[in-house]
Amino acid sequence: MSGSDPGGALGRGLTWYDILGVLPGATEDTIRREYDAKTSLLRPELISGAPSTVVRAASRAQGILDAAWEVLGDRVIRERYDEAAGFRRSGEGLARPVDSPSDPGWGPADFGFAGGLRVGALAGGLMALSDWLAPHPGPPRRVPVPDVRGLFYSVGLEVAGRLGLQVTAVRLTPHPMPVDGLIVDQSPPPAGTVRRASTLTVRVWHPPSDRPGPGGQGPIR
DSSP, X not given: XXXXXXXXXXXXXXXXXXXXXXXXXXXXXXXXXXXXXXHGGGOHHHHTTOOHHHHHHHHHHHHHHHHHHXXXXXXXXXXXHXXXXXXXXXXXXXXXXOOOOOOXXXXXXXXXXOTTSTHHHHHHHHHHHHHHTXXXXXXXXXXXXXXXXXXXXXXXXXXHHHTTOEEEEEEOOSSBOSSOOEEEEEXXXXXXXXXXXXXXXXXXXXXXXXXXXXXXXXXXX
């Protein structure tokens, strides 16, 4: 470890808990349930026939969710992650996150603690998001455009909000399931900067309601 604050304190950076939509104190059953609920929306039968942008975003989303589960679903790795992120003190229970400076040199190993796992391959992009979300001496006039493709809409909305960006969503599915949508494209594209309070337009895909719902119970109407 290089003395960085991987994952950041709550409200500062993107964490694996944010990806799954759970709190650091969540039980393993809760984490597994949220992982299963999100991955159920990416099943092949729901993606079949969708545009290529949806297929690419779904593939990236699955990889991110799998990486989150590999960290949070393993008790030992999760404890190490919680300690390094400031959620837990060594030998103690959950703690208030430590507010320490961001280290722009964070790497995948600092974030995932799972050498050889696909965590490392995906954490680089998430680290860029966390670095952008780190505190600054004052509100910058311009902010980086984050890459929110492959994130569920609720997570992408949080990322954009922390950067001071407004979000306009374009729904791609005429009759969607009543579930969190997947961001498949965005404008402006990632990289570069925009003025703070600019609008980030995201194109959001939902599984159509005429496809089998999660668990295979038939259409959701």
